[in-house]
Amino acid sequence: MSEQPRTRQELYERIRQTSREEFILDQMIRLGFWPARGEMPHDPADEIRRRGELTRQINELRAEHRRLGNEEAQLKELRKRRLAESRRKQQETKERRERERQESAARWQLRKENEIIYLGSQVSAGLNEKSCDEERLNGYGLPRFDGPADIAKAIGISIGRLRFLAFDRKTATQSHYVHFKITKKTGGERLINAPKPKLKAAQHWILREILERVEAHHAAHGFRAGRSILSNAVPHAGAGVVVNFDLKDFFPTITYRRVKGVFRSLGYSESAATIFALLCTAPDTEEVEIDGSTYFVALGERHLPQGAPTSPALTNILCRRLDRRLERMSSDLGFAYTRYADDLTFSASNEESQRNLYRLMRRVESIVAHEGLSVNSEKTRVLRRSRRQEVTGLVVNHKPAVDRQTLRRFRATLFQIERNGLEGKRWGQSGDLIASLQGFANFVLMVDRERGIEFKRRVKAISDKHNWQPPKRERQTSKKESSVPPTGSVTHADAESESREPAPKKWWKLW
Numbered sequence: 001m002s003e004q005p006r007t008r009q010e011l012y013e014r015i016r017q018t019s020r021e022e023f024i025l026d027q028m029i030r031l032g033f034w035p036a037r038g039e040m041p042h043d044p045a046d047e048i049r050r051r052g053e054l055t056r057q058i059n060e061l062r063a064e065h066r067r068l069g070n071e072e073a074q075l076k077e078l079r080k081r082r083l084a085e086s087r088r089k090q091q092e093t094k095e096r097r098e099r100e101r102q103e104s105a106a107r108w109q110l111r112k113e114n115e116i117i118y119l120g121s122q123v124s125a126g127l128n129e130k131s132c133d134e135e136r137l138n139g140y141g142l143p144r145f146d147g148p149a150d151i152a153k154a155i156g157i158s159i160g161r162l163r164f165l166a167f168d169r170k171t172a173t174q175s176h177y178v179h180f181k182i183t184k185k186t187g188g189e190r191l192i193n194a195p196k197p198k199l200k201a202a203q204h205w206i207l208r209e210i211l212e213r214v215e216a217h218h219a220a221h222g223f224r225a226g227r228s229i230l231s232n233a234v235p236h237a238g239a240g241v242v243v244n245f246d247l248k249d250f251f252p253t254i255t256y257r258r259v260k261g262v263f264r265s266l267g268y269s270e271s272a273a274t275i276f277a278l279l280c281t282a283p284d285t286e287e288v289e290i291d292g293s294t295y296f297v298a299l300g301e302r303h304l305p306q307g308a309p310t311s312p313a314l315t316n317i318l319c320r321r322l323d324r325r326l327e328r329m330s331s332d333l334g335f336a337y338t339r340y341a342d343d344l345t346f347s348a349s350n351e352e353s354q355r356n357l358y359r360l361m362r363r364v365e366s367i368v369a370h371e372g373l374s375v376n377s378e379k380t381r382v383l384r385r386s387r388r389q390e391v392t393g394l395v396v397n398h399k400p401a402v403d404r405q406t407l408r409r410f411r412a413t414l415f416q417i418e419r420n421g422l423e424g425k426r427w428g429q430s431g432d433l434i435a436s437l438q439g440f441a442n443f444v445l446m447v448d449r450e451r452g453i454e455f456k457r458r459v460k461a462i463s464d465k466h467n468w469q470p471p472k473r474e475r476q477t478s479k480k481e482s483s484v485p486p487t488g489s490v491t492h493a494d495a496e497s498e499s500r501e502p503a504p505k506k507w508w509k510l511w
Contacts (some may be wrong), residue, residue, distance in 0.1 A: 021051070025045050029045075033497055048295065070228035076321070095130070108452040109215060115148060115149065116162065119168055122168070126273075126274055129270035132144060133268075140267065141213050142214075142266060145269075145272045146269075154205070155205045156205075169491060172296045173295060175296045176196050176198075177193040177195055177196065178194045178195075180192055182359075191306065193282060195308050200308075200309065203310045210276070216323075217316075217323035218322060219323045220323055220340075221340045222338065222340040222341035223312035225339070229392040232339075233349070233400040235336045236336060237398065238396070239349050239385075239389070240348060240350070240351070241354050241357060242390075243335075243345070243360065243381075244380065244383070244390075245346075245368075248376035250315065250341065252302040252303045254311075254314065255281075255301050256277055256302035259280055259281050260273045260276075260294070262314060263276045277437070279310075280308060280311070282303075282305045284298070284299045313342060315342075316342065319371075322373070323337075333353060334353025345391050346360060358480070402443070402448065414455070414458050414462070422434075422466060434462065438456075438459050441455035
């Protein structure tokens with residue numbers, strides 16, 4: 001052995017590893033008292049070495065026998081090794097899954113900031129389909145959007161805000177609409193669902209950038225630039241017979257699927273059409289309070305809300321085929337046709353056409369039903385020349401005019417105010433008397449310019465006398481102010497501000 005023990009402990013360890021005789025032999029060879037191995041034939045030292053080797057093997061076999069003989073210790077050692085190996089693998093798996101979770105979360109966050117892949121249980125199937133019909137879009141002169149990021153950027157909001165406004169929830173803790181009722185002219189109440197500011201801004205963008213660019217049928221007069229109840233009444237003035245139809249539950253009948261189909265027909269992709277349809281529709285909800293918390297529970301399918309700025313324009317687009325079919329049918333029977341929202345009006349002057357009245361009524365009901373709508377038979381009116389003929393609130397026996405009874409009551413109201421003041425007087429449904437008087441004077445001015453000018457002069461004199469000032473309009477929030485930081489999510493402050501309900505608007509400002 002080349003290396004000599006330096007301490008007594010190392011010496012004892014060397015002797016235990018070999019044997020005392022082998023150690024003494026090695027030392028004698030090292031010191032020169034015995035010839036090196038191989039120099040002496042029949043060297044007796046070989047026997048010592050062989051005996052030492054056999055002794056080591058016997059000791060190893062004994063140790064192995066003792067080790068193998070203790071089965072319980074072996075099992076314990078095996079379990080210990082397996083447990084250590086299992087813990088090592090568990091730790092590796094835990095670290096790997098944590099890395100994968102963090103990577104997945106980072107990818108998901110990045111995707112949320114640039115995409116919308118889920119908006120509700122039954123409306124999200126086509127959000128990954130972003131192919132559009134570019135030829136149709138160009139034909140209508142409409143902007144193209146390849147995905148939610150383009151839509152959000154065009155509206156001026158973040159992806160998170162767009163997701164928040166369009167998400168379809170069966171049960172929600174807040175509503176994007178303010179619900180209130182107004183009294184109908186014919187009695188009863190009409191439910192108005194007025195969108196809150198952020199959703200209303202998005203709907204106005206859809207109306208301005210998409211819906212108003214699509215030309216409605218020329219027979220449609222409701223909620224179109226340059227059209228009014230006056231233009232709707234003019235074609236029927238002086239007719240021998242006027243027939244008024246009313247479409248039953250008009251806005252609730254226009255469901256989310258039909259609205260989505262309108263946007264698809266314009267050329268938009270499945271993804272864009274889904275988002276636009278969700279922004280423009282809403283379900284009827286019931287407000288429920290549980291444990292001090294308020295929930296809004298959807299009562300049915302999403303449909304056009306009466307109060308959203310996009311609803312009338314969407315009905316005009318959706319009813320284009322209905323208008324074409326009704327106009328063609330009425331023309332064949334000798335009738336004139338116009339539509340103002342859900343009011344269908346037909347008129348005829350000559351006797352031969354009037355004899356087709358029954359056929360007209362049956363075919364109108366058939367066509368309307370085929371288009372997925374229904375006629376409210378209780379409001380169908382056949383008005384002949386012998387009685388007062390009305391079209392969208394105007395008398396049309398000779399020319400469009402405001403009915404005499406209403407004009408007399410208005411004159412009487414102005415006279416009483418001029419004589420006795422404003423106290424105790426009322427006109428219309430508004431709490432602002434002078435604003436209501438001005439509104440009706442402007443209405444008369446649209447129909448009868450001479451009378452309208454006189455009424456406006458008298459109303460102005462009353463407002464000057466009582467120092468009346470028109471109510472201040474709310475400042476319109478700029479695009480920069482209304483935008484949300486591009487975080488991909490809606491902050492608590494944003495949700496709180498959205499949940500505040502603005503005061504209901506006056507009835508003449510609903511649209």
